[in-house]
Amino acid sequence: MDSMFWNRQVETLERTALETLQLERLRLRIANALRTPLYQKRLFRAGITVPEDIRSLEDVRKIPFTVKDDLRQSYPKGLLAVDMKQVVRVHSSSGTTGIPTVIFYTQGDLDRWTELLARGIVASGATAGDVFQNMMSYGLFTGGLGLHYGAERVGLTVIPVGGGNTQRQLQIMKDFQTTSLHITPSYLLHIHGRMAEFGINLSDLSLKRAYMGAEPHSEPTRQKLQELYKMDIFNCYGLSEMNGPGVAFECHCKADPHVWEDAYIVEIVDPATGEPLPDGEIGEAIFTNLIREALPLLRYRTRDLAFIHPEPCACGRTHRRLSRIQGRTDDMLIINGVNVFPSQIEEVLMSIPEVGNNYMIHLTSRNGLDRLTVQVELYQKLFTGDLSQIDTLKGTIKDRLRASITINAHIELHEPGALPVFEGKAKRVVDERERL
């Protein structure tokens, strides 16, 4: 069934040959990296002055980690390893946490990235004749354009709708007999609830499959959506630092996505020590981009916690599979789709004199909606004995939090000393949400 492979030769490459290819490409990227001041300094310090200093694939561990902050510090062009004239595309993160991170691509970079998406699309069973409705937002975000070019390369009919406008999305799905979607799990859930409102029945549609990404989701969520839509849903993993979507893509087995290992070196390490962990153990996923020359990123810490499946997949691909994301090593919370840093909550609380220094953030979920509870201690000296004072205080905290993080929090006031006190690093976030 060669129809299920875009590039059977590479996708089923024997492990030793795959690793030889990885080493070869790693040296190319080292050569690119040595052209940037940041990597030159770091690699020199690690004893790597020429690509040949990487003698085996194990030598990848000599390379220091790269973190997101390195990208921010290098804004806008500090990590650019080619002449700007060679750059044909720029993508960027939204920069909600401060300085955006920027990714550059040469035409070759885009071609190699597009190849990976073509592999994923074909692995899902899609082919020329399928109508692909891309419901991810286009623009600086990599999610839209990444799949777009991959689908075109395979020969699908691409409808670049972008995100939003549910009524139009459904109308297009119906009128053009869309078979394949690229969408976030939350939007897919949302749309189902609104089909009746726009007079669309599932039987009016021709959906066969959806590529779901950009948001972590669980197996039960996939199952539920597959039931609701009577279609196959494929999980795809990516991050803009590693080009965007398509770093890992599920095949028809739907048993977690294959990391395209000719394009990436994936390592799982203990987030605390940086030491490698064996396949099957959960740790931080570290990626080295082997296919991008414009902006090399070596041993990039994703902060995503995951594990690598030790067993081969039934599909015959030799590229190992990455588990679903089990969590994040950093503390960013995604509450009802909004990115929230505990520091933002702390900032609000600490600006209110009646609030003591200790606080806790509790997250729970009900009917698919997240609920944020902020527990604070009342500052003893400002207690007047009035119930109305306390109600006003709760209202103030709630209002200021909403202004800062756009979320309606439930506020709980406690006596001073009632909340846990931490020695060393505080663990103020308790996340009891059911994972989607």
Added chain:
Amino acid sequence: MKIKQISVFLENRKGRLSEICSMLGAAGVNIRALTIAETETFGVLRMVVDKPAAAMDAFRTHSVTANQTEVVAVEVPDTPGGLAKVLDILTDNDLNVEYMYGFVEKFTENALLVFRFDDPEKAHQTLKANGVNVVGEHDIESL
């Protein structure tokens, strides 16, 4: 004559009220009147005690969030319509009661009630002028 009321912020936690009362017991403080205003997650315990200063000391020692306010303790005839008469005086004089509660025990033929007014001084004068007996701090201590 105004008397001291102590308000304690209480989180809604099992055994917390008992802890507070034990602190007072250990400090030799006797509770004369009390009430609890409560919401879903916390409450405010209000009380009149025989030795307010000692109570506040005990609370400070145990880091209890407490505050003192002034209230007026009023003797109300323990007969049908007794409270209504006192309240009529207040209404006629445009005095607002924020909240009120009763003493634990009766010390005379009259019932003893604690009133919190937004203007305790005016309330005190008005009640006295209308022949209502207002109990002083000294009286509470020696009850």
